[in-house]
Amino acid sequence: MSLEALANKYGTPLYVYSADQILDRLGMFHEALEGRDHLVCYAVKANSSLAILKLLAEHGAGFDIVSGGELDRVLAAAPEAAGRVVFSGVGKTADEIDHALNVGILEFNVESEAELDLLSARAAKLKRKTRFALRVNPDVFAETHPYISTGLREHKFGIDIKRAAELYKRVKGNKWLEAHGISVHIGSQIRSADPFGAALGRVHKLVRQLRREGIELRSIDAGGGLGIDYHGGNSDPAARVRDYAVAINAALDGFEGRLLLEPGRFLVAQAGALVTRVLNVKQNGRKTFVITDAAMNDLIRPALYQAHHEIVPVMPRAGRARAVDIVGPVCESGDFFARDRKLAPVETGDLLALLDAGAYGMSQASNYNTRLRPAEVLVEGKRARLIKRRETIADLLATEIP
Numbered sequence: 001m002s003l004e005a006l007a008n009k010y011g012t013p014l015y016v017y018s019a020d021q022i023l024d025r026l027g028m029f030h031e032a033l034e035g036r037d038h039l040v041c042y043a044v045k046a047n048s049s050l051a052i053l054k055l056l057a058e059h060g061a062g063f064d065i066v067s068g069g070e071l072d073r074v075l076a077a078a079p080e081a082a083g084r085v086v087f088s089g090v091g092k093t094a095d096e097i098d099h100a101l102n103v104g105i106l107e108f109n110v111e112s113e114a115e116l117d118l119l120s121a122r123a124a125k126l127k128r129k130t131r132f133a134l135r136v137n138p139d140v141f142a143e144t145h146p147y148i149s150t151g152l153r154e155h156k157f158g159i160d161i162k163r164a165a166e167l168y169k170r171v172k173g174n175k176w177l178e179a180h181g182i183s184v185h186i187g188s189q190i191r192s193a194d195p196f197g198a199a200l201g202r203v204h205k206l207v208r209q210l211r212r213e214g215i216e217l218r219s220i221d222a223g224g225g226l227g228i229d230y231h232g233g234n235s236d237p238a239a240r241v242r243d244y245a246v247a248i249n250a251a252l253d254g255f256e257g258r259l260l261l262e263p264g265r266f267l268v269a270q271a272g273a274l275v276t277r278v279l280n281v282k283q284n285g286r287k288t289f290v291i292t293d294a295a296m297n298d299l300i301r302p303a304l305y306q307a308h309h310e311i312v313p314v315m316p317r318a319g320r321a322r323a324v325d326i327v328g329p330v331c332e333s334g335d336f337f338a339r340d341r342k343l344a345p346v347e348t349g350d351l352l353a354l355l356d357a358g359a360y361g362m363s364q365a366s367n368y369n370t371r372l373r374p375a376e377v378l379v380e381g382k383r384a385r386l387i388k389r390r391e392t393i394a395d396l397l398a399t400e401i402p
């Protein structure tokens with residue numbers, strides 16, 4: 001599929017995703033976990049396009065949501081998947097809980113004592129039998145960017161693993177609450193299997209302790225967080241999933257219940273590129289700036305996490321690569337995609353592709369500088385289709401009252 005043809009047809013900036021690659025990635029989890037009862041609950045926040053949710057639901061995936069809005073997306077894309085939804089997040093409102101209770105989700109991942117009380121009250125009020133898991137904080141350090149690390153006691157997420165048993169016991173006998181599972185999520189973009197193994201080892205120990213005390217949990221949710229290689233190279237994603245599964249299986253040896261996983265990035269990041277057109281090339285003293293029609297509002301990862309995305313010309317020109325800054329038109333110096341990056345010669349009108357942009361790209365896009373968010377295209381086999389049209393100024397102004 002020619003990115004140039006797609007850019008000409010749908011305009012730029014344009015997100016382009018490969019359905020085949022997303023399904024390949026989903027298949028890797030199934031292969032690596034063969035023989036273990038498991039459900040992959042895709043983390044909707046990574047890329048919440050309806051078409052991608054639908055694709056994953058059709059292939060049996062469940063979903064990890066963190067808001068009522070994400071639940072509505074799942075229901076719009078695949079209403080039959082409501083029973084495969086887990087609801088995470090530290091600040092669920094009563095309305096969001098009611099909504100999820102009414103559609104009958106699989107499990108609430110409860111992050112505090114106060115939330116457990118709220119869930120109990122809402123379940124009693126609506127007279128719904130409610131499955132919950134406590135999201136525990138295992139106090140495990142995961143080597144990643146501080147903004148996306150979540151498994152230490154100093155973070156806002158989860159319940160101290162030492163207190164969890166007491167909470168399970170407290171609600172034992174509650175008519176509406178069923179202690180269904182336990183969950184953990186230690187962070188995102190984690191490239192080693194060890195911290196996952198360490199966290200799940202602690203979780204399994206607690207599950208065994210609870211069993212001895214008469215509380216039988218049926219599922220363990222290992223969260224998301226499996227990282228990818230943003231620097232290209234020849235890392236093998238299937239091998240990474242296998243290592244991950246080996247660590248999980250070692251930690252959960254003897255656990256007969258169901259394993260839930262919440263991968264986001266690993267499923268969609270490398271299936272997506274952001275295609276942008278060069279508006280001009282500008283020389284400021286010794287520095288060269290390549291100014292693109294995409295900006296930090298379209299892909300904020302470099303500005304927010306100093307994240308690296310490979311950037312390649314769609315139709316490379318001959319000539320020597322030189323170091324340039326690749327920047328967008330937003331009025332902030334933080335609006336860059338790359339600094340001092342070696343890039344083959346480019347001219348006004350050329351197309352660049354920012355790679356591995358399928359996760360946390362469009363889902364974190366904003367309208368800063370009153371910029372219209374990009375269109376999105378999904379490539380399925382040899383066919384491409386528009387899955388989100390470009391926003392118009394009318395879309396944006398429609399909610400405002402002058």
Ligand code: LLP
Pocket residue numbers: 043046064088089148185187188189223224225226262263264265266301305359360364
């Ligand atoms: N489950 C929970 C409870 C989460 O908080 C997250 C991500 C996931 C699953 C999925 O994690 P993944 O498999 O995608 O690593 N915006 C950042 C990433 C934030 C991740 C937040 N939580 C970025 O662009 O790198």
